[in-house]
Amino acid sequence: MSKKATAGKEHNFFEDVHDVARLIPKGRVTSYGAIARYLGTAMSARMVGWAMNASHMSKDIPAHRVVNSQGLLTGKHHFTPPSSMQRRLEKEKVKVVKDKVVDFQKIFWDPSKELL
């Protein structure tokens, strides 16, 4: 039998998001919407960000590589200090100007495409 016969659907949103976030290559960035879409919740990008908030518990999750569709470091406010997000991105050769990722489209990493 299955391991979980009557196992309720554990839509571990956290794990899903965390898993994808961990797969983000260094020097690349993705958007909440892209991850949401990859998970099947395209319109629920909000929860992706919220789930990322929980990523704070796991230091293995490069939340700083996740930005919004504009390439803006919207979540930097949740970092400590906020500037650490940009700092980490620059550390990965990702240029950030005015809280925005330079060449965002170029380094954009789409899980539904890259992880095909």
Next chain:
DNA sequence: GGTCTGACCGGCG
């Protein structure tokens, strides 16, 4: 168990 919020996204005026 209803209500609100949230690291978003895209459309419209």
Next chain:
DNA sequence: ACGCCGGCCAGAC
């Protein structure tokens, strides 16, 4: 170019 609005899902109070 910019501001406002709704939508969508999941958790917290």
